[in-house]
Amino acid sequence: xxxxxxxxxxxxxxxxxxxxxxxxxxxxxxxxxxxxxxxxxxxxxxxxxxxxxxxxxxxxxxxxxxxxxxxxxxxxxxxxxxxxxxxxxxxxxxxxxxxxxxxxxxxxxxxxxxxxxxxxxxxxxxxxxxxxxxxxxxxxxxxxxxxxxxxxxxxxxxxxxxxxxxxxxxxxxxxxxxxxxxxxxxxxxxxxxxxxxxxxxxxxxxxxxxxxxxxxxxxxxxxxx
Numbered sequence: 001x002x003x004x005x006x007x008x009x010x011x012x013x014x015x016x017x018x019x020x021x022x023x024x025x026x027x028x029x030x031x032x033x034x035x036x037x038x039x040x041x042x043x044x045x046x047x048x049x050x051x052x053x054x055x056x057x058x059x060x061x062x063x064x065x066x067x068x069x070x071x072x073x074x075x076x077x078x079x080x081x082x083x084x085x086x087x088x089x090x091x092x093x094x095x096x097x098x099x100x101x102x103x104x105x106x107x108x109x110x111x112x113x114x115x116x117x118x119x120x121x122x123x124x125x126x127x128x129x130x131x132x133x134x135x136x137x138x139x140x141x142x143x144x145x146x147x148x149x150x151x152x153x154x155x156x157x158x159x160x161x162x163x164x165x166x167x168x169x170x171x172x173x174x175x176x177x178x179x180x181x182x183x184x185x186x187x188x189x190x191x192x193x194x195x196x197x198x199x200x201x202x203x204x205x206x207x208x209x210x211x212x213x214x215x216x217x218x219x220x221x222x223x224x225x
Contacts, residue, residue: 004104005053005097006030010037013047018114018139018224019105021051021098023123025145027068030054033120040217045224049110051101055122058090071122072149091129091149098130106136114224118142118216120208121178125149128167128186132195135159140166140223142216145178145206148186155193163194168219170200170212177206 008030024032030052037050055069062074072090098117106112116139119127124146131141132154146169148154167190171183180201190197198219202209 004100005056007051007053007101008034009052010034010050011047012037012042012045012050015109016047016049017110018046018116019049019051019110020116020118020220021053021101021105022142023053023071023098023117023119023126024055024069025119025121025123026060026070026074027063029069036213039213040220042217042221042224045221046114048224049105049108051105053098053101055094056097071126074122086149088150091126094126095130095133098126099134102130102134102136102138112136112138114139116140116142116220116224118144119146120144121146121206128190131165131167132162133157133159134162137161138165140168140219142168142219143186144170144208144212145172145175145183146186147178147182148189151186151189158193164196166219166223167195167197168200168216169197170202170215172204172206172209173201174204175206 022033055071057067058070059065059067060070071094073087117127117131124143127141128143128148169187173180187197187199200215202212
């Protein structure tokens, strides 16, 4: 196995029995969602290790080829739902990187069924890509303001261990970056495959709101209790 992705780690108590691996969006880094550990609160939940990995640096087409942290490349058609040229290589490389983090948490004594994958935008896409294909049962997947990448290959690649894994999806109804219809389309696709998707939508753009944080907190506490 190669070198693990660099990551920020925060533990809410001693000897964590659960882990949340949380992926940032395009151009951000692992620091982006660190404040959420405090904001979520999670009363009644076990001690949790939050892992916030940094995506690799790579050129991003939609941003003029500028090099930044990105889980995969994005072209102009991708976020209009018009392109089938998703950067499959980049998506699968990031999938492998997150799968290695899952294995690392298991080696540290956290059962895979107590591991949640979470992510925003690009990070949410990688959470779905990795979580639904993970051969070991996970606790859940959180996908915020995002869509399902490589959807055409999921029916053949889906892991039976995670067919019933809870999926929390949320989207802003005024999202100008990842259109609302891309989110609802992915939700409908996953529901059609039998995944238990809990859908939330909020009157916001490409962001996260307080109500959403509260809903995530309730969901995490429920599945990790």
